[in-house]
Each structure stands twice: as C-alpha cells, then as structure tokens.
Amino acid sequence: MIIVLGADGFIGTYLVDQLIRDGFNVLATDISRIGGRLHKKQKIPFIRLDITKEKQFDKLPQKGVDALVHLACVQPANVRKEEYDPIDYIKVNVIGTLNILEFCRKKGIQKMIYGSSHRNTQGLWKEGKFIREDQGRAIKYAGEYAMFSISESAAQDCVEHYTQQYGLQGVIFRLPPVYGYGPHTEIFKNGKPLKMGFQIFIENAMAGKPLEVWGNCEKGRDIIYVKDVVSAIILALGSKTATGLYNITSGRLLSLKEEAETIARVFSPKNNPSEITYRPDKPNSIEPFLYDISKVKRDLGWSPRYNFEEMLLDYKSERESGRFNHLLEKRRQMMLKQ
Numbered sequence: 001m002i003i004v005l006g007a008d009g010f011i012g013t014y015l016v017d018q019l020i021r022d023g024f025n026v027l028a029t030d031i032s033r034i035g036g037r038l039h040k041k042q043k044i045p046f047i048r049l050d051i052t053k054e055k056q057f058d059k060l061p062q063k064g065v066d067a068l069v070h071l072a073c074v075q076p077a078n079v080r081k082e083e084y085d086p087i088d089y090i091k092v093n094v095i096g097t098l099n100i101l102e103f104c105r106k107k108g109i110q111k112m113i114y115g116s117s118h119r120n121t122q123g124l125w126k127e128g129k130f131i132r133e134d135q136g137r138a139i140k141y142a143g144e145y146a147m148f149s150i151s152e153s154a155a156q157d158c159v160e161h162y163t164q165q166y167g168l169q170g171v172i173f174r175l176p177p178v179y180g181y182g183p184h185t186e187i188f189k190n191g192k193p194l195k196m197g198f199q200i201f202i203e204n205a206m207a208g209k210p211l212e213v214w215g216n217c218e219k220g221r222d223i224i225y226v227k228d229v230v231s232a233i234i235l236a237l238g239s240k241t242a243t244g245l246y247n248i249t250s251g252r253l254l255s256l257k258e259e260a261e262t263i264a265r266v267f268s269p270k271n272n273p274s275e276i277t278y279r280p281d282k283p284n285s286i287e288p289f290l291y292d293i294s295k296v297k298r299d300l301g302w303s304p305r306y307n308f309e310e311m312l313l314d315y316k317s318e319r320e321s322g323r324f325n326h327l328l329e330k331r332r333q334m335m336l337k338q
Contacts, residue, residue: 006071180226182327
C-alpha cells in the first residue's frame with residue numbers, strides 16, 4: 001500500500017489519480033474535507049488526518065505499508081495576512097514531518113518521498129546558472145518565504161537524519177513552480193489575494209485580448225508540469241536505490257516571451273488570435289532560476305515528458321474534462337474564507 005499525505009492538494013490529486021490508474025493500492029489522507037469527499041465518491045480509501053497530531057497516526061494502517069508520499073505543508077500562497085503565524089510553519093512543516101518519520105520508523109516502513117519547495121536556494125538564483133543538488137542552500141531570511149524556507153529546510157534535514165540514522169530510504173524532491181490545471185487562479189502574495197500572471201494570460205488569450213509582457217521578455221524561470229512531477233514520484237516508488245535530494249524541474253528556462261507566445265497560440269480563438277504587446281518600460285518581478293537535472297536522470301532514468309506547449313494542450317484538455325474542478329472549488333473557498 002502507498003499512503004499519500006496531502007492527497008487533496010494539487011500534486012496529491014494528480015498523483016492519487018495516476019497511482020489508481022497504474023493499479024497501486026492507495027490510501028489518500030489530508031486535513032481538508034473537499035477532496036476527501038471526491039475520493040470517497042470515487043471509492044478511493046480516504047482518512048482525514050492532521051499530521052501535527054501524533055495520535056492521529058493511529059488511524060492509519062499499522063502494517064502492509066510499502067511507502068509514504070509526503071506532500072502536506074503550509075506555504076505562503078495559501079496564507080492570508082490575517083492568518084499568518086510563524087508557529088504554523090514549524091508545527092506543520094517540521095513537527096508534522098517528524099511525526100510522519102516516526103510513524104515510518106515505528107512501523108518499519110522503508111521508504112518516504114518528500115515533495116519540497118526550491119525556495120531555500122533563493123540566494124543561488126542567477127540568470128543562466130544551473131543549480132546542482134550539492135551546492136547547498138542560500139535562504140533569504142526576510143520576506144514572505146523566510147519561515148517557509150526555514151521550516152522546509154529543517155524538514156529536509158529530518159528526512160536525511162532518518163535516512164542515515166535508521167536506514168529509511170528517504171527521497172527529497174526539490175520542486176520549482178509546478179504548473180497544471182487546478183491552482184492557477186489566485187494566490188496570496190504577501191498575505192493579500194493576487195491573480196497569477198499565468199492565469200491572466202490564459203483568460204485574455206481565450207477572450208482574444210492582447211497579452212502584455214512587461215520588462216525584459218527574455219527573462220524567465222525553470223518550471224515543471226504536474227504530471228512530470230507525478231511520473232518522477234512513481235519512478236522513485238519503484239527504485240530500491242534512489243535516496244537524498246533531487247531537482248525535479250524541466251532543466252531549461254521558460255522565458256516570458258515564450259510563455260506569452262505559446263499561451264496565445266494554444267488558447268486564442270483561431271479567428272481572433274491575441275496580439276502580444278511588449279512593454280520593456282514596465283518592470284516585472286521575475287526572479288530567474290535554473291536547475292541541473294542530471295542526477296535524477298542518472299538515478300531514476302527520469303526526464304520531463306512535456307514541453308511548455310504540450311503542457312498547455314494537456315492543461316486545456318484537463319480543464320475541459322472537469323475531472324479536477326474540486327481543486328478550483330477548494331481554492332475559491334480558501335480565497336473567500338473570512
């Protein structure tokens with residue numbers, strides 16, 4: 001059995017879906033109720049679980065578990081200004097991870113895969129420079145991502161400790177922005193609601209409106225599609241030797257120019273294609289970063305399957321299918337919550 005913690009989140013939803021398709025025996029867990037209702041409707045076993053409470057792990061199967069996939073966390077995109085509390089980052093991202101690791105140790109579970117943000121390398125971000133796993137961290141200790149990065153770094157160290165101390169096969173996936181249908185409507189930026197540029201581009205393209213690109217249009221970031229993340233997790237589940245930290249990214253820069261042009265091509269009406277206007281006089285807030293993926297290619301035989309256009313075409317297909325509309329509902333409720 002594979003237990004997925006954070007199964008109602010964006011990556012968790014896609015992962016559980018693919019694991020079931022591939023014939024795995026899966027137990028989905030999350031603190032949320034929305035996705036849980038969907039899992040139950042689909043007859044996927046689901047347990048509501050708060051990872052910060054050690055006693056709640058008694059709800060989980062006590063034997064017959066092959067691996068855990070840990071995707072549960074608190075992150076700034078989900079936290080409004082009025083609700084910010086640094087203790088929550090420690091409780092969920094550190095104490096929650098320790099509770100999961102202790103459950104693995106006590107129950108003899110041999111493998112845990114932890115999906116973690118790339119934010120703790122922010123001080124290494126330089127245009128055109130590939131970041132390797134062995135280059136360590138460079139946390140920025142000010143700003144909205146500070147406590148998030150501190151807590152996730154501590155969680156990563158806990159996974160490594162249990163790997164070296166207790167023989168756990170701990171696999172840490174370092175993830176950049178993960179694109180896909182579901183969460184890309186609004187996020188909290190510095191605690192305040194903000195519609196994402198990616199979503200604005202898509203909405204404008206679908207309406208045949210112009211897309212406005214600010215600043216240096218060659219500036220960009222290394223992103224990844226959610227289904228490529230899922231495929232990497234599934235490969236790690238099947239590996240007996242993979243351990244430690246892996247960059248799970250595209251390994252290439254997606255420029256603002258390429259992003260706008262591709263979105264216009266995929267989403268614009270054929271009889272009313274969106275024009276792209278470049279405004280170098282207006283600054284953008286893009287921070288460039290790029291990651292080396294040679295380690296995961298070597299150890300897992302993994303490479304991203306989707307280029308950006310293929311990602312958008314699949315995104316469009318998933319949007320039209322409505323299979324994951326509960327992710328939008330979950331986001332809506334989060335943004336409307338008083």
